[in-house]
Amino acid sequence: MKRIVSSFCLVFFLAISLFAIEKPKILTPEEAFNVTTARDAQGIRIAFTIAQGVYLYDDKIKIELLTPKSRDITSSLTRPPAESFHEYQTQRRSFEMLIPEPLLASQASAFELKVSYQGCAEMGICYQPQVKQFRFDQQAASKTSLSEQDAIAMRLAEGNYGWILLSFFGFGLLLSLTPCVFPMIPILSSIIVSQPSVAMGAKKGFVLSLVYVLSMASAYTIAGILAALFGANLQASLQNPWVISVFSAMFVVLALSMFGFFEIKMPSRIQNRLSKTSDEAQSQGIAGIAVMGFVSALIVGPCVAAPLAGALIYIGQSGDVLLGGTALFVMSLGMGVPLLAIGTTAGRYMPRPGAWMQNVTAFFGVTLLGVAVWMLSRILPSFVTMGLWMLLCLLSALFFGAIEPLANTVSGWKRLIKGFWFIVLLYGIALFVGLLSGASNPLSPFERLTLKENTLHTASSSDASMLHVKTLEELNAFIAKAQKPVMVDFYADWCVNCVEFERFTFQDARVQEKLKTMERVKIDVTNNSDEDKKLQKAFGIFGPPAILFFKNAQEISELRLVGYKNADEFLTHIEKVGH
Template sequence: MFDQINGWVSDQLAISSGPSAYLFLFLGGVLASLLPCVYPVYPLTVNFLRNRKSDLGKFAHPLIYYAGLASIYFGFGIIAALTGGAFNQVLQLPLANLSIGLLLFVMALATVDLLHLPFFGGQVESEKNGLGGTFVMGAGAGLLSSACVGPIVVSILIAIASGASEITFGLTLGAAFKMMLFGLGVGIPVLLLGVFGMALPKSGKWMLSVQWVFAIMIGYFAIGYFVKGLNGLGFNDQMASYTIIGAILFVYAIFQIQSVQKTKQEKIKTALYSLLGVIGFLIMASNVLPGQAVGGNNLTASNSDSDNIEQKGELTWYLNKENAYSKAGETGKLVFVDFHADWCTNCKAFQEKTQKDEQLNAALQNAVLYKVYDTSTEFDKYRNDPRFPELKIGIPFFLITDASGNVLYKTNDFTKTEEMILFLE
């Protein structure tokens, strides 16, 4: 479902202009709001808003919450116009993914009342019922949902960047307005739930089951972000999974050994602080003990400075453009170009796919492979090429060209391996 929504938004932005483009942005946001990784935000929204009161009426807080959510996307548009997609690059950082995972994990605990977060609802005191806090919560929900719909957001940023010959006030405002429209679409269910959620059915045992279902959903996506962040730090999927399982078991053990007189919220806090202490100790120890590879990718990798070649398993990647295209001219093969960075989590995820996906691996072996690191001078040349506005937004980015450099295919979505295979074959 996610790939279809992303593709639909990209296609409509490519063929539409004027008012219709703005309409498709809003509709794309509404569709994105139905994604399963956005949906867990909704019960938290209802739990939060139903306890907020205002002299301005019952619609005040839902509307302010909605405005806060939309404002985050408005800010993304400004960032896209001024910095060329810094938001997308931030999302690729391991620390960003780990932070998102931590936020989701905390929200999962709060959903089943294992952790008390005043901002998410509960018994909110009257003096804390100001509209400012509601606006901040809406902005937080927008930030959380934006991480989930990141690839769709990138598609919009690419459309914005493709028409950006220079930065102007009009361009910046237009980019911000486009992103805000998408955010307004994403927030539609949140707004409706906030308005009608003021009169929820009476609580009962059924609500506990619902809360646990949502907590499990949120926890599932938290684990996904944790794995992605750990991959970016050099852990393979197996080591990342073992690390997460170990952390969960550690928290559970600390929770269980505490006094029964403590509340469950106090136990969870102690367990989380204990885990934080262990992580801090391991980080300090890693800077003291002799350095070793952390996990690795179980891939045979070697670099040859003289030949400018990088070997990954059975795949040979050229690091020099002239050598790559010379080889393509000799063999008549297509050239697959991978724009890569060591800090980019999706770049590393694709690197894993090239080894684990047998069809993709076989297709790549029939092409000349050229890898362009973000630290190379060639990367800047590609980035300034008007044919590739995607690189203004960030990486990953992939090209398939013929031996003469004519572009046959390009994408910034590392999951579209079937399309890559189709063009390579």
């Protein structure tokens, strides 16, 4: 009887224990996924709190701004790299997404934010798609917390047309002093010099220069609007080796014609038909200048600076093509002011036909060859480019008689000019010596002979410590795992400012020492491949140079750099990154 009672008690307690075991709790959607928002000076932060044992589908996360029109901004925002689970890309840990303030600058005084998502539980239960909406009152962000280009985009959103256009004209004047505009000076000067000198004067020089500048401004404006609306960097697309080679060859042909090897002109039948009146002849020349100005802007000077990036951000986020495009056009006119001055001066003081005029024409032929070599440097190995500079210096110096004796009766001006070409000859010889020593920088032909071995080792080891990535997934994975702040450098061989960063800013010993406290990532977008475009689009970049800083897997958006900074400016900037 005792055994029966004991067995009954044992079964009874086992049954109680089984019922007492807590079954897995099925979470409600609100318990599984808690989505909250908060606004600060940098923008709106969307926090996704994900409970234990559940996950979100990465491709189901969608962020939309609903006012004044619905816009999907998901692709403009960053989030942690997705994790693979049961062959799906998921988010399994809590994370945060930032909508930067410039992205909100074009919104109405009050607007709504729509957040859509869907997820499942590991136990096999999937939730219905979820949608949450949040309402905000527009407010101005602190300008000290914005990057330069973001602050410019916000200034555009404020809508003071007169002040905006005046500011962008000033930006253009500043950009006219950068290397992006310099190559256009010999192009325009060559056009002026090649015109019939009898009909040339200050007025015609100004008109021809104005046509060139207006065409250049139109090209920048059209390319900028396309880049902002469709994410298609037209300037980068035209940095194809074939395009650059053809355009460089065209400059070589024009230069040879200016040396007198041959004359470029239309067939006589067409020329006689077009040249019945002086007006028709002038319009024929203006059409060619307009084409040259338009193409030069896209191929010769593809630079991205903070004002340009700010205008592109504003157009892309607001869809306001009129104001954004007008700002770009006015900025381009500011960039063209020195070209107008040079063209007008060339038209006024251009010498009359004779031996002097032939020498001036030949000089501009040399400058056109220099532009051709400069363009080819984007697609040729550095030592080949240095060899071309060497040949150009030596041959042009010999052409202008650098080693020919002068008569005792020649003027002081001729002696001064000969001295100039003798210096060019010496520089050509220096390039030749440097080329034999293994140097590849035309600005420092003796670098291999004068730099100490440890300096070369430092430079090479610094470059070796930089990670080169090709895909967005690879970049996100590296940023997520980094223990130190990360600097991401978007670079292209055809980008003038990028090369300046490499040769001057990053070679500064103080900068190299400071960069040791960071992880460095270089993204080469020279080829403008689909993956290059994907990387740039993911971070809202319209072209190099662009330098981004990340800390704790999040971008420090107010420290984003667009355009060139010298060593001192760059050091001041990266001091804000911290450790």
